[in-house]
Amino acid sequence: MQPSAIQPIPPVSLYHTGLLAELRTFWAVVRREWTIFLRYPSWVVAMLVWPVIFPMIYIMSARALAGPQGAGLAVFQLRTGIQDYIGFIAIGTTIWMWQNIVLWDVGFSLRNEQLRGTLEANWMAPARRFSLLLGASAVQMVTMLVFIAVSVLEFGLLYGVRYNGNPLLVLLMLLVCIPSIYGLGIGFASLVIAAKEAHTFVFLLRAMVMIFCGITFPLSVLPGWMQSVASWLPQTYMITGMRLAALGGADFATLWPYIRILLLFGVIWLAIGYTLFAQMERRARRNGTIGHF
Amino acid sequence: MESLIGLYKPSGRSNLRAVFSIALKDWRIYWRYPLNAVSHVLQPIAWIVPAYFMGQAFSVNGKALGFAGYSGTTDYMSFILIGSVIAAFINTVFWGMGYSLKEDMDTGVLEPNWLAPASRPLLLVGRTLTSLLITTITAFSTLAIAALLFGFQVDGNVLSALAIAIPMLLGLYGFGFAFAALILVLREANTMVDVSSFLVTTFSGTQFPVTALPSFLLPVALALPLTYGLDAIRGLLLTTTTLLPIWAEVGLMALFMVGMTALGLWVFTRLERWVRRRGTLSQH
Numbered sequence: 268m269q270p271s272a273i274q275p276i277p278p279v280s281l282y283h284t285g286l287l288a289e290l291r292t293f294w295a296v297v298r299r300e301w302t303i304f305l306r307y308p309s310w311v312v313a314m315l316v317w318p319v320i321f322p323m324i325y326i327m328s329a330r331a332l333a334g335p336q337g338a339g340l341a342v343f344q345l346r347t348g349i350q351d352y353i354g355f356i357a358i359g360t361t362i363w364m365w366q367n368i369v370l371w372d373v374g375f376s377l378r379n380e381q382l383r384g385t386l387e388a389n390w391m392a393p394a395r396r397f398s399l400l401l402g403a404s405a406v407q408m409v410t411m412l413v414f415i416a417v418s419v420l421e422f423g424l425l426y427g428v429r430y431n432g433n434p435l436l437v438l439l440m441l442l443v444c445i446p447s448i449y450g451l452g453i454g455f456a457s458l459v460i461a462a463k464e465a466h467t468f469v470f471l472l473r474a475m476v477m478i479f480c481g482i483t484f485p486l487s488v489l490p491g492w493m494q495s496v497a498s499w500l501p502q503t504y505m506i507t508g509m510r511l512a513a514l515g516g517a518d519f520a521t522l523w524p525y526i527r528i529l530l531l532f533g534v535i536w537l538a539i540g541y542t543l544f545a546q547m548e549r550r551a552r553r554n555g556t557i558g559h560f
Numbered sequence: 561m562e563s564l565i566g567l568y569k570p571s572g573r574s575n576l577r578a579v580f581s582i583a584l585k586d587w588r589i590y591w592r593y594p595l596n597a598v599s600h601v602l603q604p605i606a607w608i609v610p611a612y613f614m615g616q617a618f619s620v621n622g623k624a625l626g627f628a629g630y631s632g633t634t635d636y637m638s639f640i641l642i643g644s645v646i647a648a649f650i651n652t653v654f655w656g657m658g659y660s661l662k663e664d665m666d667t668g669v670l671e672p673n674w675l676a677p678a679s680r681p682l683l684l685v686g687r688t689l690t691s692l693l694i695t696t697i698t699a700f701s702t703l704a705i706a707a708l709l710f711g712f713q714v715d716g717n718v719l720s721a722l723a724i725a726i727p728m729l730l731g732l733y734g735f736g737f738a739f740a741a742l743i744l745v746l747r748e749a750n751t752m753v754d755v756s757s758f759l760v761t762t763f764s765g766t767q768f769p770v771t772a773l774p775s776f777l778l779p780v781a782l783a784l785p786l787t788y789g790l791d792a793i794r795g796l797l798l799t800t801t802t803l804l805p806i807w808a809e810v811g812l813m814a815l816f817m818v819g820m821t822a823l824g825l826w827v828f829t830r831l832e833r834w835v836r837r838r839g840t841l842s843q844h
Contacts (some may be wrong), residue, residue, distance in 0.1 A: 309751035316755055324762045331772035332627050332636065339618035339626020346617055382666055405643040467595040490668035540827065542809030 275472075283515040292394035294388035296402025304406060310440045313409070319425055322360040325483045326353055326426065347485040354428040354514045359482030361418050365411055365450055366476055370469045373452035376403040380460045390498045396548050400456055404449055415441065431516040440505075443526050446533025452465045453540030457547035501532035518552065570678055570762055578678035582686030590694060600698040604644055604707030604838050605706060610712050611640050611767065631769040631794075632801030637710045641703055642797060643766035648699040649692075649729055650764070656691030657684060657736035658743045665747065671841050680832055681825055688733060700728035716796045722811055724796070727817035728789035741831035747840070764790055770803070785816040 305308055331354050333340035338413070340352070349355055376401065380386035390396055422428040430508055431438070458468055476482065479489070479497040486503070496501045508525030511517035591597065615624055615636040623634040631639060662685075664670035673683060688833050706712065739756070746752065763770070764779045770781035770791075782803070791807035796804035802809065835841055 307751075312755060313751045320755070320758060320762065324767050325610075326757075327762070327772055328768045329618070331630050331768040332615060332624055334626025334629040336629060337626065339624060340627065342620055342626070343618045462595075467593075470599045470603045471605070474603065477606055478609045483610050486619050488613050488616045526837070540726040544604060 271480065288393070289340045289386060289395055289398045292392070292398045293402045293405070296399050297406055300403050300406040304410065310410070314414055314417055315421075317364065318361070318421050321364055322357050322422075324475060325356045325360060329353075329356060329483070347487065349485065350429070351427050351514060353465045354422070354430075354546065355510060356483050357418075357422045357426060357428050358510050358513060359480075359506050361415065362444070362502055362509060363473070363476055363480075363482045364418075365415065365444075366451070366502060367469075367473045368411060368414070369407065369448050369452040370455055370472055372407045373449065374402050374455040374459050374469065376400070376407075376539065377456050390548075390552075397544060399542065405480070406447070406454065408449065412441075428514075430513050432511075432513045433516075433518075436517070436519060437509070437512045438520060439526065440509050440522065443529040443533065444501075444505045445510075447505070447529060450533060450536025450538075450540040454536065454543045455540075457517070457540070457544040461547045480506055501529055501536070504528050504532070575679055575682050579682050579686040579689065579790075580674065581837065582683060583689040586687060586690035586808075587693075589787060590599045590690060597694075598699075600694065601705070604699075604702045605709075607711070608640060608644060608706050612637060615640075627702075627769075631770045633798050635713055635798060635836045637706075638798055639769075639794060639800070640710050640767060641706055642794055643709070643790065644706070645703055646725075646728075646764075646793070647761045647766040648695050648702070648785075650732065650761050650766070650786070651757050652691050652695040653732050654734040654739065654753050654760075656695070656731075657688055657733070658686075658739045658749075658753045658756075660687045661740050661743050662747075662753075664751075674836075674841060679735065681828055684737060684828070692733075710763050715795045715799055716795065719795045721793045724789055724792050724813055725757065727813045728786065728793075731813065731816035731818075731820040732786065734817070734824035737821075737824035738827035741828040744835045744841070745831055758774070759786065760786065763787070766790065767799075785812060785820075788812045789816070 268374045329343075333352075343352060344350060369546060377386060380389065392399075404539065419430070423430065455468060456549065464470065479493055480500055480502040481489070481497065486497055486507075489497065508522055508529070511525070512522055616622075617625055618626060624636040625634060627636050627639075628634045633639060642652075663796060664673060675682070703712065743752070757798060761767075763773075763777075764784050764786035765781060769777065769826070770787055772779055788803065788809040789812075791800075791803050792806050792813070794800045795806050795809075804812075
């Protein structure tokens with residue numbers, strides 16, 4: 268009897284992913300993102316210049332509103348009880364910039380791949396797609412922590428902001444902000460896959476933070492209904508908590524309510540982010556629209 | 561026998577056709593993403609709302625008394641709204657002209673488009689037309705919505721203000737040519753466009769009177785021709801205190817228009833040829 272020339276293909280899939288394979292994928296994406304990041308030297312400008320110039324427009328507006336004789340500043344201090352309006356604005360705008368950059372970088376990491384035509388090819392790799400997104404987020408997180416450190420230094424040197432808080436508590440506040448900010452970023456990335464056009468969602472989300480969370484003004488000037496909306500946004504607690512920690516010299520007991528609620532928001536947003544990503548990714552593959560833009 | 565005559569025979573009509581085709585293509589792409597169109601109107605409102613609440617924190621009965629010390633008016637919101645309209649056009653020059661070439665590079669169509677038998681500055685003009693039209697529509701829609709929400713009071717001569725705005729915008733678009741050429745050379749546009757547009761809108765005083773700047777930053781604002789154009793427009797519409805007599809600021813705008821258009825075109829032509837020689841047109 269002649270042996271069959273053609274061996275049957277075993278019905279086993281080639282897709283054997285394990286923890287080690289996922290870590291390799293994660294690391295490969297980290298290396299790729301890091302190489303692209305360093306390839307364009309404009310990151311130096313973004314890292315050094317943005318922290319100074321973005322708050323400037325608000326600080327100068329506040330300076331103009333205060334007036335040459337300080338007539339407006341007296342009104343502001345009477346209304347808010349806040350003396351250092353520069354530090355107040357610097358912290359609010361830093362949190363806003365952080366969320367804004369995460370939305371652009373993490374959300375657009377997939378969109379940019381769609382535009383370059385590499386998303387579909389990468390998603391065919393035998394790896395979990397979520398690992399690909401996590402790799403991009405990890406590089407972004409490292410660069411953002413450097414960005415925040417540079418901001419803190421520049422605010423002190425150029426705007427004369429004086430930090431009265433415990434550095435460890437400031438760092439703790441910073442860490443508890445991470446899950447909410449990146450959970451929102453990951454959820455947003457999944458919307459991009461479905462909607463294709465991501466700009467509108469970035470504008471909408473960052474506008475909500477800008478309008479409701481008091482980045483440049485005290486929440487007390489908002490109407491009641493806007494204050495209620497603000498209480499549902501984690502960035503409100505990030506900004507207020509960070510101002511208390513860095514400028515107000517608050518202790519752990521004072522910060523605990525902010526830390527607790529930010530951790531809760533973090534868990535919720537990471538869960539929402541992962542669920543949205545899994546749903547949208549499956550839908551895009553089923554409809555065959557991953558490569559469409 | 562092979563003809564020695566090139567195919568490149570541009571005429572006024574063929575150039576116009578090229579400009580119109582590009583503008584039409586951009587118009588179609590723009591409306592292909594309708595959510596984007598909505599956000600173009602609503603996004604500036606999101607920038608204006610915090611300014612409104614910040615103004616409230618410094619004001620008594622809606623009057624910014626401290627602000628009047630720098631600007632000559634207590635009507636902070638009208639001051640901001642005029643600045644926001646001009647800022648929309650400044651951003652359009654940076655993003656619409658500068659970034660449009662980067663988009664073409666990324667999607668791989670810049671080199672094929674550049675091979676078309678049409679004048680390359682005109683290709684860029686074509687890319688600008690749609691964004692200019694859209695900015696005009698959205699900026700005035702935003703102004704109408706913001707006027708309803710926050711109030712907008714104009715006491716001066718609107719036509720005279722428009723007469724200053726036109727040469728200012730033409731000069732700005734002239735500058736856009738040079739900026740677009742720089743993007744061709746550097747190839748990485750996002751940060752450069754973002755930072756440059758932000759700095760120009762900030763230092764030209766779209767959001768505050770430049771006299772509020774610290775003395776070491778004031779020369780930067782005074783070196784920008786846009787500062788005087790914006791100052792003259794506000795002086796005419798809101799009777800604010802101006803940096804120079806209005807007639808002098810009008811003269812500066814006329815010079816800016818002629819000088820910047822000529823310089824912008826010259827820089828664009830030179831740098832575009834340099835990029836073609838190096839063969840980096842399709843690299844990004």
